[in-house]
Amino acid sequence: MIDNGLLVQMLLGALLGLSVYLPLAAGQLSLATPAFYAVGGTLAALLSTRWSALGATADGGFPVPSLLLEMALGGLLAGLLALLVGRLVLRLQGIYLAISTIALVEIVRVAILNLPFTGGAVGIFAIPQPFATAAGYLLPALALLALAGWLCQRLELMPLGRAMAAIRNDELAARCMGIDTTRVKLIAFVLSAVLAGSTGALAAHFLNTWNARQGSFDASITTLAFVILGGSRTWLGPVVGGLLLTALPELLRPVGDARLVLFGLVILLGPVLAPQGLITPALLERLGGWGLRSAAGRDAEGAQP
Amino acid sequence: MIEALLQTLLNGAASGGVYALVALGYTLVFSVLGVINFAQGALFSVGGYLTFLLMGGRIGVNGALPGWGLPGGLPFWLALLLAAAGSGLVGLLVERVAFAPLRRRNAEPLLALITSLGAGVVLVNLLQLLMGAEGYAFPHDTNALGGLPDALVIAGARIRTIQLLLLLISAAAVVALSLWLERSKGGRALRAVAEDATTAQLLGIHSEAMVRLAFVLSAALAGLGGGLIGVSVSLPGPYFGIGYGLKGLAVLVLGGLGSVPGAIAGGLLMGLAEALVPSEASGWRDALAFAILFAVLLLRPRGLLGRRTVEKV
Numbered sequence: 294m295i296d297n298g299l300l301v302q303m304l305l306g307a308l309l310g311l312s313v314y315l316p317l318a319a320g321q322l323s324l325a326t327p328a329f330y331a332v333g334g335t336l337a338a339l340l341s342t343r344w345s346a347l348g349a350t351a352d353g354g355f356p357v358p359s360l361l362l363e364m365a366l367g368g369l370l371a372g373l374l375a376l377l378v379g380r381l382v383l384r385l386q387g388i389y390l391a392i393s394t395i396a397l398v399e400i401v402r403v404a405i406l407n408l409p410f411t412g413g414a415v416g417i418f419a420i421p422q423p424f425a426t427a428a429g430y431l432l433p434a435l436a437l438l439a440l441a442g443w444l445c446q447r448l449e450l451m452p453l454g455r456a457m458a459a460i461r462n463d464e465l466a467a468r469c470m471g472i473d474t475t476r477v478k479l480i481a482f483v484l485s486a487v488l489a490g491s492t493g494a495l496a497a498h499f500l501n502t503w504n505a506r507q508g509s510f511d512a513s514i515t516t517l518a519f520v521i522l523g524g525s526r527t528w529l530g531p532v533v534g535g536l537l538l539t540a541l542p543e544l545l546r547p548v549g550d551a552r553l554v555l556f557g558l559v560i561l562l563g564p565v566l567a568p569q570g571l572i573t574p575a576l577l578e579r580l581g582g583w584g585l586r587s588a589a590g591r592d593a594e595g596a597q598p
Numbered sequence: 599m600i601e602a603l604l605q606t607l608l609n610g611a612a613s614g615g616v617y618a619l620v621a622l623g624y625t626l627v628f629s630v631l632g633v634i635n636f637a638q639g640a641l642f643s644v645g646g647y648l649t650f651l652l653m654g655g656r657i658g659v660n661g662a663l664p665g666w667g668l669p670g671g672l673p674f675w676l677a678l679l680l681a682a683a684g685s686g687l688v689g690l691l692v693e694r695v696a697f698a699p700l701r702r703r704n705a706e707p708l709l710a711l712i713t714s715l716g717a718g719v720v721l722v723n724l725l726q727l728l729m730g731a732e733g734y735a736f737p738h739d740t741n742a743l744g745g746l747p748d749a750l751v752i753a754g755a756r757i758r759t760i761q762l763l764l765l766l767i768s769a770a771a772v773v774a775l776s777l778w779l780e781r782s783k784g785g786r787a788l789r790a791v792a793e794d795a796t797t798a799q800l801l802g803i804h805s806e807a808m809v810r811l812a813f814v815l816s817a818a819l820a821g822l823g824g825g826l827i828g829v830s831v832s833l834p835g836p837y838f839g840i841g842y843g844l845k846g847l848a849v850l851v852l853g854g855l856g857s858v859p860g861a862i863a864g865g866l867l868m869g870l871a872e873a874l875v876p877s878e879a880s881g882w883r884d885a886l887a888f889a890i891l892f893a894v895l896l897l898r899p900r901g902l903l904g905r906r907t908v909e910k911v
Binding site (some may be wrong): 396404417473550564 | 634685709
C-alpha cells in the first residue's frame with residue numbers, strides 16, 4: 294500500500310513540517326513555508342530545464358551533484374527572500390504575522406502563475422530525473438531530513454535554541470533578559486525558508502512538473518496541520534505529523550471520493566482529541582533513554598509552579 | 599469612455615461590497631472570540647450552492663444525485679435570503695464542532711485555526727461529493743430577477759442589473775447589521791461580550807448564546823456573499839469560496855481587526871482597486887489585494903481603522 298513514491302512524499306511532508314516548526318519554536322506562527330517551497334522548486338525547475346551546463350541529458354537524465362547544487366541554491370534563494378521579508382513581517386505579531394505570511398504565499402503563487410518564464414498554469418514540465426525510480430529519491434530526502442532533525446535536536450542545547458524557547462514562552466520577558474529577539478526570530482524564519490527551499494528543489498525533480506499550485510494557501514494549512522497534529526513542542530512531532538498526514542489521503546484512496554472529507558475530519562477533530570498533538574514531551578519522557586528527551590520539554594516542566 | 603468607467607466603478611463597488619460582507623463575517627467572530635474562523639470561505643461556497651439549488655438548479659452528472667433538484671424554483675431574493683439562513687445554520691454547526699470543544703478546555707487559540715480549517719475542508723469536499731466538481735451557471739432564463747430587465751441604462755451607460763442589485767443588497771446587509779449592532783438590545787449585548795465576556799456574563803448576558811449568534815450572523819453574511827457572486831457570475835466549483843475567504847481576510851486586516859467601519863471601507867477600497875487593474879495585467883489582479891495588505895501591515899500594523907492596543911504586563 295505504501296510504495297516508494299509515497300514514502301518520498303511522506304519524507305517531503307516531514308521536511309515541510311519541520312519548516313513550519315522552526316519559527317513556531319520561537320513563538321512565531323508563520324504560514325510562509327509553501328511560498329519558500331515554491332521558490333526553491335521553481336528555481337530548480339528553471340535551472341535544470343534551461344541551463345544545459347548542469348548536465349541534463351537528452352533522455353531526461355540528470356547528474357546527482359547538480360541536484361545537490363540546486364537544493365543548495367534553492368535553499369539559498371529562499372533564505373535570502375526570507376531575510377528580506379522577515380525583517381518586515383516579523384515586526385508583526387500573532388494573527389497579523391500569520392495573515393501577512395498568507396499574503397506572501399498568495400503573492401508568490403500569482404507571480405509564478407503570471408511571470409513570462411514560469412510556464413503559466415501548466416508550469417514547467419519534463420524536469421530531468423537524477424534517479425531512474427522513485428526509490429532513488431529516498432536517499433536525498435532521508436539525508437535532508439536527518440540533517441534537519443539533527444539541527445533541531447542540536448538547537449535545543451544551543452544558546453540560539455534556548456533563546457527561541459524563551460521567546461516562545463514570553464517574548465517580553467526574553468527581551469528583558471537581554472535576548473536580541475528580532476535577530477533570533479529572523480534566524481528561525483530564515484532557517485525555515487532554507488529548509489523549505491531545498492525541499493522544493495528536490496520535490497520539483499521528484500514530481501517531474503512544477504507549477505503555481507505547488508505553493509498555495511491549502512498547503513499553508515496542511516503543513517501547519519502537520520505540526521499541530523504531530524505535536525508542536527518537539528521536533529519529532531512535525532516529522533511524525535508530516536509522515537502520517539501525507540500518507541493519509543493516499544491510504545484513504547479505497548474510500549473513494551469521500552477521502553478528502555475524512556481527511557478534513559481528522560484535521561477538525563485532531564486538535565479536539567489531542568490538543569498537544571501526538572508526540573508530546575511527556576510521551577518522549579516516558580519512552581525515555583532514547584536520547585530523544587527534549588530540552589524544551591524539560592523547560593516546560595521546569596516552568597510549572 | 600464614461601460608460602466603461604462607470605461600469606468599472608460599479609463592478610468594483612459590487613465586488614467590494616461582497617468583500618465587505620465576508621470581512622464583516624470575520625469581524626463578528628473575531629470581536630467576540632478573538633479568533634479567525636477559517637471556514638468562512640467554505641461557508642461562502644455553501645451559500646452559493648444553496649442559492650443555486652433553491653432557485654431550481656439541478657445537480658450535474660458528476661454529483662451524487664445527477665439531475666436531482668428541489669421542486670419549483672424560488673425567486674432570486676427569496677432564494678438568497680433562505681440560503682443565507684441555511685449558511686447561518688451550517689455556521690452554527692461549525693461553531694459547535696470546531697470551536698466550542700476547544701473553548702470549554704481553554705485551549706490555545708492556534709488550535710481553533712486548525713479545527714476551523716478542517717471544518718472548511720469537510721464542507722468543501724462534502725459539496726464536491728454532492729454537486730460534483732463541475733461549474734454551474736444560474737438559470738437566468740427563468741426570469742430569476744423577478745421581472746427586472748437584464749440591463750439598465752443610466753446616464754447613457756448600460757449597466758447589468760445584477761451588479762446593481764449586488765451592490766444594493768450587500769450595502770443593505772451591511773447597514774442593517776451596523777444598525778443592529780449599534781442600536782438593538784441584542785447588538786449591545788453582543789458588543790458587551792466582545793468587550794469583556796466575564797463582565798457581560800455577570801451583567802446577566804448569556805455569553806454563550808451571543809457567541810453562537812455571532813457565528814450564525816457571520817456565516818449568513820458569507821452565505822449571502824456566495825449567493826450574490828454565484829448569481830452574478832457563476833459557480834466555478836466547490837472551491838470558489840476559498841478565494842473570497844482569503845480576500846476577505848486581506849480586507850479584514852486592511853480595515854483593522856474587529857473594526858466594522860474598517861471592514862466596509864477596506865472592502866470597497868479593495869474592490870475598486872481590483873476593478874481599476876487594466877485588463878492586460880488581469881492575471882496579477884489576485885495578488886493586488888495581498889500586495890496592498892502587505893503594504894498596509896508594514897506602514898500601519900493595526901490596519902486602517904483599527905484600534906491601538908497596549909499589552910499590559
